[in-house]
Amino acid sequence: MHTVIIGVGGVGGYFGGKIAHSGQKVTFVARGKHLEAMQTNGLEVKSVDGDFKTNSFKATDVLKQVEKADLILICTKSWQVANAGELIKPILKDTTIVMPLQNGADNAEKLCDVIDSKHVVGGLCKIYSKIEAPGIISHFGHPPEIIFGELDALKTQRLQIPKAIFDKAGFLSTISDNIHVDIWSKFMFIATVSGLGALTRATIGEMYQNPETRNIMSETATEIHNIGTAKGVTLPENLVDRIMTFISMQPFDSTASTQRDIMAGRPSELYNFNGFIVREGEKLEIATPTNHFIYSCLQLMENKARS
Incomplete structure (x- = not known):
């Protein structure tokens, strides 16, 4: 082979x-x-x-x-x-x-x-x-x-x-x-921690420990769940809670690769993470205000990196 x-x-x-x-x-x-x-x-x-x-x-x-x-x-x-x-x-x-x-x-x-x-x-x-x-x-x-x-x-x-x-x-x-459920479950985790991590410059542990950023992560994940479900992926109803529990179990000082790319001024997967949810929300007429805020704030750095 x-x-x-x-x-x-x-x-x-x-x-x-x-x-x-x-x-x-x-x-x-x-x-x-x-x-x-x-x-x-x-x-x-x-x-x-x-x-x-x-x-x-x-x-x-x-x-x-x-x-x-x-x-x-x-x-x-x-x-x-x-x-x-x-x-x-x-x-x-x-x-x-x-x-x-x-x-x-x-x-x-x-x-x-x-x-x-x-x-x-x-x-x-x-x-x-x-x-x-x-x-x-x-x-x-x-x-x-x-x-x-x-x-x-x-x-x-x-x-x-x-x-x-x-x-x-x-x-x-x-x-x-069901590979689609597995892909969207992983996507929910990585998109939830990546954009917000780049915006806050904080580790996963720091974001989860803080009540305000933990709530923002939950809102981000909920919007992703809404989009995935609307696209026909049979996501479990309790998936957001499971992802938040999974986030709580990550090494305190860990960061996602997209976060590291954005912080280093490199082109990142922002467009394919929070940006993807924003675009799909517009197509499906589903509100994604948290993802939209994160994506809009980080677009300035992304555009600079890609130029």
């Missing part, structure tokens, strides 16, 4: 590194100094679960040099998904599985717009990780896990292909009973 990793940040670097380290065939598609370091020194992963280094992979920025794939993990930012879908067309076989793992509620739909939907399997991951330096990935929290499933909720035989790859790599993976 040949796995191709598109985007070698905290997510692609960790999970792709684990797959390569287990002796399986992996190609990383990366760029810049990160790519140069990987080509020269291999990929180093510093993990709370144990460090490792691997050289057993191919790393390139030229898709024409990549052998056709059995499994492609799209690990870019959510605003890069459609472009990634265009780029992978030359390495698709009839049976290739394409799985997006970035945060966001509509990444699978973005891929289905640019490649044949038969390739696309819904996915998400749970991990705190980042690029520490070129060629070095830091995994600093949460037991790493990939959750995936067919978009129509069928338990097809082909799902055993990524399951076998992930199991051999040695990290937790779960075939979902």
Whole structure:
């Protein structure tokens, strides 16, 4: 089995590194100094679960040099998904599985717009990780896990292909009973803490500890629940309470990657998080005042970063 990793940040670097380290065939598609370091020194992963280094992979920025794939993990930012879908067309076989793992509620739909939907399997991951330096990935929290499933909720035989790859790599993976519910549940958490975290410059623990910001997080999550339900996703009625409990259990000093991007002046996933909820609310005529406020305030920094 040949796995191709598109985007070698905290997510692609960790999970792709684990797959390569287990002796399986992996190609990383990366760029810049990160790519140069990987080509020269291999990929180093510093993990709370144990460090490792691997050289057993191919790393390139030229898709024409990549052998056709059995499994492609799209690990870019959510605003890069459609472009990634265009780029992978030359390495698709009839049976290739394409799985997006970035945060966001509509990444699978973005891929289905640019490649044949038969390739696309819904996915998400749970991990705190980042690029520490070129060629070095830091995994600093949460037991790493990939959750995936067919978009129509069928338990097809082909799902055993990524399951076998992930199991051999040695990290937790779960075939979902309803991947849309799982994606929206993860999205509710990440969108709730990301924008507000960037606006307040506070950690997740600090925001939850403060009654005012905790209430704002609950309002943000409730609006996301309203939008998801209106779009036909069968979200549990108590999901907001469950997400707030999950937030309370996060490491006190943790922050989300989108928050870190905004604070560092880098382009972020703001448009795909709070912005997505605002736009869907306008389409569905559902009020999203809390998400609208957060999105509007942060747009100034986002526009500056993208200019």
